[in-house]
Amino acid sequence: MSSTSIALSDREFAQFRQLLYNITGISLSDAKKPLVAGRLGKRLYAYELDSYSEYLRHISQSPAELQTCVDLLTTNETYFFREPKHFDFLRERLSQPGLIPSGRPLRIWSGACSSGEEPYSIALLLADVLGDRPWEILASDISQRVLERARTGVYRLEDSQDIPRQMRISHCFRGVDGNAGNMLICPTIRRRIRFEQINLNNALPETGQFDVIFLRNVMIYFNSETKRHVVKRLLSRLRPGGYFLISHSESLNGIDDTLNIVKPSIYRKPDA
Ligand SMILES: C[S@@+](CC[C@H](N)C(=O)[O-])C[C@H]1O[C@@H](n2cnc3c(N)ncnc32)[C@H](O)[C@@H]1O
Numbered sequence: 001m002s003s004t005s006i007a008l009s010d011r012e013f014a015q016f017r018q019l020l021y022n023i024t025g026i027s028l029s030d031a032k033k034p035l036v037a038g039r040l041g042k043r044l045y046a047y048e049l050d051s052y053s054e055y056l057r058h059i060s061q062s063p064a065e066l067q068t069c070v071d072l073l074t075t076n077e078t079y080f081f082r083e084p085k086h087f088d089f090l091r092e093r094l095s096q097p098g099l100i101p102s103g104r105p106l107r108i109w110s111g112a113c114s115s116g117e118e119p120y121s122i123a124l125l126l127a128d129v130l131g132d133r134p135w136e137i138l139a140s141d142i143s144q145r146v147l148e149r150a151r152t153g154v155y156r157l158e159d160s161q162d163i164p165r166q167m168r169i170s171h172c173f174r175g176v177d178g179n180a181g182n183m184l185i186c187p188t189i190r191r192r193i194r195f196e197q198i199n200l201n202n203a204l205p206e207t208g209q210f211d212v213i214f215l216r217n218v219m220i221y222f223n224s225e226t227k228r229h230v231v232k233r234l235l236s237r238l239r240p241g242g243y244f245l246i247s248h249s250e251s252l253n254g255i256d257d258t259l260n261i262v263k264p265s266i267y268r269k270p271d272a
Contacts, residue, residue, distance in 0.1 A: 025201035112218035116150025
């Protein structure tokens, strides 16, 4: 049976919505019903199921398929050097005293890294500005599918146009033969990024403290209560004096009152 001929009932949609909220904290509006039907329809087709209720039963018994379901219902849009003002800000701060620690690597966390364009953009900038000085990046997301993609460091050439030319020349390889049309982030950069599955809606694993945390374009999917919990968890991992960057389309109004605003969407944790 074709997946498009199977209707998603309001009750089934409510069950998927609750499931996604419980796991990820993502709140889906009623308008997202066609999106849920469209994205999960292909799984019904793959398993030759006749209804979304059967698929719900299936994922309740299969952690791997539950992960696939979560992967399909998250929105992973991203691109290199998205919101360039954040990268201008980072470059500026790196050239001044205060941000670069002495005696340990600079540590940056990309907290909803999707397919890797955000952490690689940060990494390319750090490689450019810091040269051989030590730095490391933790890049995390809830979706296994995007993390697998991110770890490869392979992107379509046409998607790499927002990477400044000099950085592309210095730190990226142009694919040849089977990889023609692609570019590869060089291994020396890739090695400094640890990709890890972390659900921001749960208690965080041990990560240590960070000098800068990027949490961009993910809070838009959360309600206020989830935002408050997520921001609080992440701020517990930001060192005093460190920076917290959110998207220009997001706000911390009513979510946190402990940070000092530096510029729109850029916050600093007060010194201890
Ligand atoms: C739109 S992308 C943003 C990517 C990147 N930060 C940017 O600004 O381009 C949102 C990402 O948040 C992830 N996400 C959603 N809920 C999450 C959660 N509870 N924990 C961790 N990541 C989550 C999604 O899987 C998705 O990859």
